[in-house]
Amino acid sequence: MINYPTKKTPKQNVHQTQASVKNRGMRFEKLIDEANRYYVDRDIAVIHKKPIPIQIVKVHYPKRTLARIDEAYYKTPSTTDYNGIFQQYYIDFDVKETSAKTSFPLKNIHEHQIAHLKSIHHHGGIAFLLIHLKQPDETYLLGYETLQAFLKRAETGRKSITFSELRQKGYAIKEGFQPRMDYLKAVSAYIKDKTTL
Amino acid sequence: MINYPTKKTPKQNVHQTQASVKNRGMRFEKLIDEANRYYVDRDIAVIHKKPIPIQIVKVHYPKRTLARIDEAYYKTPSTTDYNGIFQQYYIDFDVKETSAKTSFPLKNIHEHQIAHLKSIHHHGGIAFLLIHLKQPDETYLLGYETLQAFLKRAETGRKSITFSELRQKGYAIKEGFQPRMDYLKAVSAYIKDKTTL
Numbered sequence: 001m002i003n004y005p006t007k008k009t010p011k012q013n014v015h016q017t018q019a020s021v022k023n024r025g026m027r028f029e030k031l032i033d034e035a036n037r038y039y040v041d042r043d044i045a046v047i048h049k050k051p052i053p054i055q056i057v058k059v060h061y062p063k064r065t066l067a068r069i070d071e072a073y074y075k076t077p078s079t080t081d082y083n084g085i086f087q088q089y090y091i092d093f094d095v096k097e098t099s100a101k102t103s104f105p106l107k108n109i110h111e112h113q114i115a116h117l118k119s120i121h122h123h124g125g126i127a128f129l130l131i132h133l134k135q136p137d138e139t140y141l142l143g144y145e146t147l148q149a150f151l152k153r154a155e156t157g158r159k160s161i162t163f164s165e166l167r168q169k170g171y172a173i174k175e176g177f178q179p180r181m182d183y184l185k186a187v188s189a190y191i192k193d194k195t196t197l
Numbered sequence: 198m199i200n201y202p203t204k205k206t207p208k209q210n211v212h213q214t215q216a217s218v219k220n221r222g223m224r225f226e227k228l229i230d231e232a233n234r235y236y237v238d239r240d241i242a243v244i245h246k247k248p249i250p251i252q253i254v255k256v257h258y259p260k261r262t263l264a265r266i267d268e269a270y271y272k273t274p275s276t277t278d279y280n281g282i283f284q285q286y287y288i289d290f291d292v293k294e295t296s297a298k299t300s301f302p303l304k305n306i307h308e309h310q311i312a313h314l315k316s317i318h319h320h321g322g323i324a325f326l327l328i329h330l331k332q333p334d335e336t337y338l339l340g341y342e343t344l345q346a347f348l349k350r351a352e353t354g355r356k357s358i359t360f361s362e363l364r365q366k367g368y369a370i371k372e373g374f375q376p377r378m379d380y381l382k383a384v385s386a387y388i389k390d391k392t393t394l
Contacts, residue, residue, distance in 0.1 A: 046316050048276055053248040054266065069251065069269040079245055083280065088321035090287040119243050124285035 028097050028132040028139075031181035032082070038179040039086075045184060047084030047091055053077055079116045086184060089191060090125035092117065097132040103160035104131055106151060114151065117144050126191055130183055131170070133163060140170030141186040143194070225294050225329040225336075228378035229279070235376040236283075242381060244281030244288055250274055276313045283381060286388060287322035289314065294329040300357035301328055303348060311348065314341050323388055327380055328367070330360060337367030338383040340391070 032049075039045040058071035080094040094113050098104050109129070117127040127144040142161075146169045150161050161169075171186035229246075236242040255268035277291040291310050295301050306326070314324040324341040339358075343366045347358050358366075368383035 040316070043316065043319070046313070046320055046322075051248040051250040051274075054251050054269070067271055069266065069271070072251070072266040072269055074264055074266070077248075085287040085289075085317060085320045085322045088287070090282040090285070092282075116243070119237070119240065120282060122240070123243055123282045125243075125282045 028181075029095055031175075031179075032095055032130065032183065035179035035181045035183060036082075036084075039184060045084060045086035045091070047082060047086065049082050050077070050079065076112070078112055080113055086126075086187060087191060090120070090123075091187065092120040092125050093128045093130055095130045095132075097134060099134045100160075101135050103158075103162045104133070104166060105160045106154050107159065109147075114147075117147070121145075126187065126194070128187070128190065130173070131166065133166070136163065137175075138163075138167075139173040139175070139181065139183075140166045141173060141183065141190055142166065142170045143190050146170070225378075226292055228372075228376075229292055229327065229380065232376035232378045232380060233279075233281075236381060242281060242283035242288070244279060244283065246279050247274070247276065273309070275309055277310055283323075283384060284388060287317070287320075288384065289317040289322050290325045290327055292327045292329075294331060296331045297357075298332050300355075300359045301330070301363060302357045303351050304356065306344075311344075314344070318342075323384065323391070325384070325387065327370070328363065330363070333360065334372075335360075335364075336370040336372070336378065336380070337363045338370060338380065338387055339363065339367045340387050343367070 029049075036045075036047045036049065039047060053075040054069075054072045055075050056069055056072045058069070060068045060070050062068065080092055082094065083090070083092045085091065094109075094117075096104070096108050098108060117129075120127040121144040129142045129147060130139065131142055132139045150165075154160075171189050173181060173183050173186045176182060226246075233242075233244045233246065236244060250272040251266075251269045252272050253266055253269045255266070257265045257267050259265065277289055279291065280287070280289045282288065291306075291314075293301070293305050295305060314326075317324040318341040326339045326344060327336065328339055329336045347362075351357075368386050370378060370380050370383045373379060
């Protein structure tokens with residue numbers, strides 16, 4: 001758990017978080033989680049990360065109130081990691097990050113995630129990916145329809161989305177303050193385009 | 198995991214599940230999970246139970262691909278257990294069961310669950326409880342507005358919902374076949390009432 005900044009200045013927060021996050025690859029997810037806490041606290045949206053599914057094998061009960069899990073294994077999730085409600089819409093997405101320098105490899109997206117996003121899209125939900133490019137340090141929302149078009153192309157052609165394609169087809173998310181990764185602005189623009197086009 | 202019935206007759210399934218479910222109290226939740234698999238398989242709705250949140254303390258990696266969790270603890274969830282999308286609506290609910298014989302005690306519903314359902318309701322989502330009464334073996338959907346009224350009453354009066362009140366204010370869910378706990382019928386009626394009244 002990172003502490004949600006309430007009384008500190010934004011500059012301090014950035015510093016603090018960068019120092020405390022050992023795994024650099026986790027930073028993007030933590031920013032999304034921080035934004036979600038901000039949205040829930042301000043009643044802007046209710047979006048949560050789902051817990052990682054665990055197969056519990058052995059549990060020890062030293063006392064009635066305290067259970068310790070002694071043996072468990074990670075399970076493969078059947079959905080994406082994030083869902084919730086915003087502007088009355090069902091929102092569903094996954095978070096991706098790449099260290100690649102020119103294009104986002106589609107193999108980063110798992111079969112079950114694609115199937116789930118497709119199903120959500122079909123049911124009228126807002127389905128997308130949030131993609132962080134580490135090297136240029138840029139973040140984009142990629143709507144399901146666009147993702148689908150790139151997956152279609154990958155059947156016979158290029159198996160990745162070039163950064164310039166992402167810049168063109170995605171919704172840019174600028175890093176700022178309070179919350180630092182204010183991705184709902186991009187979601188809002190995406191919903192607007194979906195509902196007016 | 199109980200097996201989802203695809204090729205078997207409904208009668209066999211009932212028998213099989215009752216025999217395999219050791220904890221009788223879990224049966225209701227298993228029926229909801231079974232219904233959710235049915236809805237996803239038929240593309241009727243996408244509703245999933247969230248995994249139980251776990252605080253992982255120690256992980257052992259005997260091989261790169263196999264991680265075994267050696268120490269972990271249950272965490273208190275901050276939301277309800279179920280959410281998803283149905284008829285384009287964001288759906289959010291929790292499942293409750295009581296052995297009580299005349300009324301459903303409101304203390305069965307935790308503070309964080311009430312706060313979460315309230316927030317979902319406020320954002321335009323469909324928020325409710327599914328309540329199973331073990332003794333008469335009856336199941337009801339209780340919409341957030343009605344729950345709220347009973348919670349209000351509990352501030353100065355009765356701290357439970359009588360079964361006759363549940364029968365009057367809730368939406369009855371009849372146990373049948375395929376899926377046995379076809380609760381989306383009640384959700385559909387609830388949505389209709391909400392949007393036409």
